Amino acid sequence: MQINVTLADGSTRTIAAQEGLSVMEVLRNAGILDGECNGSLACATCHVWVDESWLDKLETPLEGEEDMLDVAFNIAPTSRLCCQIIMGPGNDGIRISMPHPL
Amino acid sequence: MTVNVDVAIVGAGPVGLFAVFACGQLGMRTAVIDGLADPGGQLTALYPEKPIYDIPGRSKIRADALVDDLLAQAEPYEPNYILGHHAQACSETSDGTFVVTTSGSRKVFARAVLLAAGAGAFGPNRPPLEGIRAFENKSVFYHVGRRDRFAGKRLLIAGGGDSAVDWALSLAEVAQSVTVVHRRDTFRALPAAVAAMQADPRIQVETPYQLVGLDGVDGHLRAVNIGRIGGNAKRIGADALLALFGLSGDLGPLADWGVHIDGKTIPVDAKTCETSRSGIYAIGDVARYPGKLNLILTGFAEAATAANAAFARVFPGKTLHSEYSTTRGVPVSTQNQHFQTA
Ligand SMILES: Cc1cc2nc3c(=O)[nH]c(=O)nc-3n(C[C@H](O)[C@H](O)[C@H](O)COP(=O)(O)OP(=O)(O)OC[C@H]3O[C@@H](n4cnc5c(N)ncnc54)[C@H](O)[C@@H]3O)c2cc1C
Numbered sequence: 121m122q123i124n125v126t127l128a129d130g131s132t133r134t135i136a137a138q139e140g141l142s143v144m145e146v147l148r149n150a151g152i153l154d155g156e157c158n159g160s161l162a163c164a165t166c167h168v169w170v171d172e173s174w175l176d177k178l179e180t181p182l183e184g185e186e187d188m189l190d191v192a193f194n195i196a197p198t199s200r201l202c203c204q205i206i207m208g209p210g211n212d213g214i215r216i217s218m219p220h221p222l
Numbered sequence: 223m224t225v226n227v228d229v230a231i232v233g234a235g236p237v238g239l240f241a242v243f244a245c246g247q248l249g250m251r252t253a254v255i256d257g258l259a260d261p262g263g264q265l266t267a268l269y270p271e272k273p274i275y276d277i278p279g280r281s282k283i284r285a286d287a288l289v290d291d292l293l294a295q296a297e298p299y300e301p302n303y304i305l306g307h308h309a310q311a312c313s314e315t316s317d318g319t320f321v322v323t324t325s326g327s328r329k330v331f332a333r334a335v336l337l338a339a340g341a342g343a344f345g346p347n348r349p350p351l352e353g354i355r356a357f358e359n360k361s362v363f364y365h366v367g368r369r370d371r372f373a374g375k376r377l378l379i380a381g382g383g384d385s386a387v388d389w390a391l392s393l394a395e396v397a398q399s400v401t402v403v404h405r406r407d408t409f410r411a412l413p414a415a416v417a418a419m420q421a422d423p424r425i426q427v428e429t430p431y432q433l434v435g436l437d438g439v440d441g442h443l444r445a446v447n448i449g450r451i452g453g454n455a456k457r458i459g460a461d462a463l464l465a466l467f468g469l470s471g472d473l474g475p476l477a478d479w480g481v482h483i484d485g486k487t488i489p490v491d492a493k494t495c496e497t498s499r500s501g502i503y504a505i506g507d508v509a510r511y512p513g514k515l516n517l518i519l520t521g522f523a524e525a526a527t528a529a530n531a532a533f534a535r536v537f538p539g540k541t542l543h544s545e546y547s548t549t550r551g552v553p554v555s556t557q558n559q560h561f562q563t564a
Contacts, residue, residue: 154486156341156471158516162268163470187410190382191467193349195405195432197452221350 128220144203159203164192171215230332235263237506237521238338239292244529246299253302257343262289334532341471360441381466387411394424494531503528
């Protein structure tokens with residue numbers, strides 16, 4: 121199972137992921153993001169842009185996720201908090217980008 | 223103003239508060255510095271009303287109640303609370319005493335320092351707009367302070383929570399105009415207040431928009447550029463921006479302390495919780511070692527570990543007689559807590 125990430129500098133990485141972990145946990149282990157609140161929807165440090173083609177494969181965001189996206193910056197229509205995306209067969213190979221600075 | 227203690231604790235989160243007790247049990251006097259006006263760290267700032275289920279011996283306890291208990295547990299040791307101050311610098315005198323200086327020019331003299339800094343000093347969650355710092359406190363603000371500062375101004379408020387909505391309604395009374403910019407149509411606020419804001423002819427609501435840039439000279443705004451989510455930007459004339467995006471942690475104030483910081487954490491020796499700088503310890507969320515669990519209960523244990531390790535520095539040559547709290551007891555408090563704020 122893997123995640124394809126485009127970093128803020130435009131380079132891309134493919135990262136091995138374990139089923140059942142959130143995308144945030146995988147990217148945090150890889151040193152790509154902080155995931156400060158550990159998935160408790162109390163920060164927005166795992167804000168990512170999900171590739172459009174993957175967006176409808178994901179469940180719609182919970183209200184708590186939308187609320188925390190309100191304090192993220194550089195929002196795109198495909199913005200998500202990736203602590204809420206759990207790796208499973210449905211999203212193996214998911215493509216996401218790290219928001220680059222404004 | 224100076225304060226003389228044995229141990230200076232940076233951070234009044236649950237771990238810093240328990241460190242007061244852990245140090246107190248070993249006869250060490252403490253001062254606790256926190257940038258926030260209220261103690262409790264994340265528990266107070268982020269989730270006071272949530273129940274916590276994994277505090278050993280407490281089957282369920284609300285975060286604010288845990289903070290109250292930690293304060294009560296610390297109280298007999300009469301810690302010196304220095305709240306509303308950021309711990310900014312740390313120097314060392316020739317005899318090895320640390321001098322921690324706060325943003326409010328308080329100086330804390332201590333033989334050891336415990337960094338219980340969590341995710342860093344809580345401060346405003348600052349939008350990453352180019353050049354924003356030059357505008358801060360002149361025309362860009364993160365809290366209202368005095369209302370009259372916005373009198374007659376073209377004010378732009380960014381954010382979608384209660385505070386954005388409530389302040390839009392309140393400041394519309396004094397400002398020349400108010401524009402509220404938020405990334406979606408839904409606001410996290412009382413429906414009645416949102417309806418009042420939307421109906422108010424003095425308030426222009428721009429959704430779904432976000433901040434993209436500032437325009438002005440010498441810290442004085444002329445306009446703010448806002449972008450439609452996934453669309454084009456436009457320019458809104460503005461004299462002041464109130465950016466209300468909650469809090470965010472910043473380890474920045476600790477950057478020049480001579481303590482090795484790795485991203486958002488401070489590596490320590492798990493046996494002592496000592497950092498790369500002798501006499502300075504890190505405990506709780508900020509401390510990192512292999513196998514570290516970011517839990518309150520881990521932080522409590524680290525506070526005890528660091529207090530034991532600091533003892534030798536605070537009382538050189540004195541043997542650390544090991545005793546349980548059941549044997550030692552606690553002192554009877556003579557005074558109420560000493561809260562000092564900026
Ligand atoms: C929504 C949510 C739910 C959680 N649930 C649980 C749970 O059920 N169980 C659990 O064990 N954990 C839980 N946690 C995690 C827990 O809150 C943290 O592990 C805990 O707060 C860490 O305590 P701390 O004292 O190390 O740091 P913090 O609570 O982060 O406090 C650090 C304090 O230090 C201050 N500070 C930092 N630097 C400076 C400086 N230079 N000068 C002045 N002040 C400074 C900050 O302002 C802050 O007040 C949860 C977290 C969140 C967000």
